[in-house]
Amino acid sequence: MGDGSIGQIRPLGPADRDALIEGFDSLSPESRIRRFFFEKKALSDQELHALTHPDGVDHIALGLAVAIEGRPEPLPIGVARCFRSQDDLELAEVALITRDDWQGAGAGTALMQALAEAAWNVGIRRWFGALFCDNQTIRNLLSRVGDLSDDRAIGSGVVEVLCDLYPPVQPEPAVSTEVE
Ligand SMILES: CC(C)(COP(=O)(O)OP(=O)(O)OC[C@H]1O[C@@H](n2cnc3c(N)ncnc32)[C@H](O)[C@@H]1OP(=O)(O)O)[C@@H](O)C(=O)NCCC(=O)NCCS
Known part of the structure; x- marks a missing residue:
């Protein structure tokens, strides 16, 4: 990570339920609104249950x-997660929170890059995501893993963007990735 600490990325599962609750409880009102569009x-x-039972596909x-020391x-x-569309099997909805x-x-x-690679490896080629039109950070992250479309207004300052994923640099899926 930027501060020199070591991070590890791995798929979530049922054992992450309490961590998910704790992480959610730690979020500021602004982050909740940016992720869920209401507080x-x-x-x-x-x-x-749904969030801790991803099937990986x-x-x-x-x-x-x-x-963390101590x-x-x-x-x-x-x-970071994505949900495949049932109408278009190459399309998935993406969401991310820190x-x-x-x-x-x-x-x-790091999460966006790992998710893009995992998605590509199960046949997902495009993401769509809802974001506030002023959320430049998520736009920047998405534009590093794919080509971003123009905004499509949804309403109340929220837009939807499409992201055509780039092929991953590494062809093999990363099951566990260390991040420095
Ligand atoms: C959007 C979000 C997920 C980004 O996560 P993050 O962990 O802050 O992302 P990063 O740290 O990788 O990148 C954020 C910025 O910090 C910069 N950065 C990353 N590492 C850095 C470092 N070591 N030193 C300085 N800057 C750094 C990145 O370049 C990026 O800058 P940019 O906005 O100018 O492109 C986070 O802001 C968030 O949770 N927001 C609320 C929820 C949300 O908006 N979700 C998106 C809709 S689903």
């Missing part, structure tokens, strides 16, 4: 955790 207060049991979810377990700091106190340290970039 979402909590994740329901149904949402938690139609729902890919990757988490990044960093080693902390026995790595601290989860970000999640804990507020770790934003700007490279987690989003």
Whole structure:
């Protein structure tokens, strides 16, 4: 990571339920609004089940955790996921979030690149994502992994963009990736 700490990216699973709750609870109102488009207060049991049971094909979810001195377990700091469209099997919806106190340290970039590679390896070629029109950070991250379309206005300052993914540099899927 940018500060020299070591991060590890891996697929999420059922054992990450508590970490997901803790990470969600840590989010500022602004990050919740930027991710969910309203100040979402909590994740329901149904949402938690769905978010922690990705199949790695139609729902890919990757988490990044960093080693912190004095902390026995790595601290989860970000999640990137995509959900394949049932109408177009080469298309998936993408979403990304980093804990507020770790934003700007490279987690989003690393997660986006790992997710793009994992998506490509299961036949996904395009992403779509909803974002506030002023969310330049997510635009920049997306434009590093694919070609971005023009905005399509959805309403209330939210737009949808399409991202034509670039082929990954490494042809093999990264099951576990260390990030410095
Ligand atoms: C969008 C979001 C996921 C980005 O995650 P992040 O972990 O902050 O992303 P990064 O740290 O990789 O990159 C953010 C910026 O920091 C810069 N950066 C990365 N590592 C850096 C470092 N070591 N030193 C200085 N800057 C750095 C990046 O270049 C990028 O700059 P840019 O905006 O000018 O392109 C995060 O801001 C977030 O969770 N926002 C709320 C939710 C949201 O908006 N989600 C998108 C809609 S689904």
